[in-house]
Amino acid sequence: MAPSLSPQYILLALLLVAPGFISTLIAINLGVVERKISETRLLGVSLVSSLIIDTVFIELYQRTGGSVTSLSGTQTIFFTPQFRGDLVLGLLAGSVVLGLLYAIALTYDIPKRIRRGIWSRNHYSRHHRQPWEGALENAHEVNVITSDRELVNGILSEYSRVEKERQLVLQDPSWLDRQSGNLVKSGEKSVVLLEDDIQRLTIITKKD
Numbered sequence: 633m634a635p636s637l638s639p640q641y642i643l644l645a646l647l648l649v650a651p652g653f654i655s656t657l658i659a660i661n662l663g664v665v666e667r668k669i670s671e672t673r674l675l676g677v678s679l680v681s682s683l684i685i686d687t688v689f690i691e692l693y694q695r696t697g698g699s700v701t702s703l704s705g706t707q708t709i710f711f712t713p714q715f716r717g718d719l720v721l722g723l724l725a726g727s728v729v730l731g732l733l734y735a736i737a738l739t740y741d742i743p744k745r746i747r748r749g750i751w752s753r754n755h756y757s758r759h760h761r762q763p764w765e766g767a768l769e770n771a772h773e774v775n776v777i778t779s780d781r782e783l784v785n786g787i788l789s790e791y792s793r794v795e796k797e798r799q800l801v802l803q804d805p806s807w808l809d810r811q812s813g814n815l816v817k818s819g820e821k822s823v824v825l826l827e828d829d830i831q832r833l834t835i836i837t838k839k840d
Contacts, residue, residue: 643710644706644707644710644711647710647720647723648682648686648706649679649682650682650727651681651682651685651686651723651724651726651727651730652677652678652679652680652681652682652683652684652685652727653678653681653682654724654727654728654731655678655681655685655727655728655730655731655734656674656677656678656681656731656734657731658727658728658731658732658734658735659731659734659735659738661735662731662732662735662739663734663735663736663737663738663739664738664739665738681730681734684730685723685726685727685730686723688726689722689723689726690706690709693709693719764791764792764798765791765793767833767835768788768791768835770838770839771788771835771837771838771839772787772788772836772837772838772839773785773786773787773788773835773836773837774786774788774800774802774833774834774835774836775833775834775836776800776802776825776830776832776833776834777831777832777833778825778829778830778831779828779829779830779831781831782807782808783807783808784802784805784806784807784808784823784825785802785805785806785807785808785815785836786802786803786804786805786806786822786823787802787803787804788800788801788802788803789801789802789803789822797826797827798827798830799824799825799826799827800824800825800830800833801822801823801824801825802822802823802825803821803822804817804821804822805817805818805820805822805823806818
């Protein structure tokens, strides 16, 4: 028999579903996810995360003397013999831990490392976002030909990502003097090049 939709059961459902959404939000914020995530993907990741957290939580609960034999029996976890705030805090702690693990994976781009391993024997080079990001990911010194046909050289400090307008920040820029044919320091600490300023980009050196 399905459990009745009592206020107690609704609260239980929220307790079991919410952890995954908490973990996902922590990962997005701490892992600095720049790409817009679709609602469908966000919902899927959150529900799978809830399943992982709840499974581990219930398993630990049973290993410490508790018993859960049915879905309706999960109500006894948090409300027997009275409301168990300590167990709710434990469930939330599990959400935070999983969220931090997600954030670490995103920060160190572990998914990219896995993709790189999968594609390491393929003859084609693929980047999970777009060629702009793939090419600049390890770039150090670059030359840029601007829309007004000027050439500027500098150290790549920052570049736009995630399908946004292409923009660059170059540190210690030097501009080509057409009369002498030499690069001349402009005295600027950095220069920002917007998408309309960039006509062509050449990577001179890459990071070690």
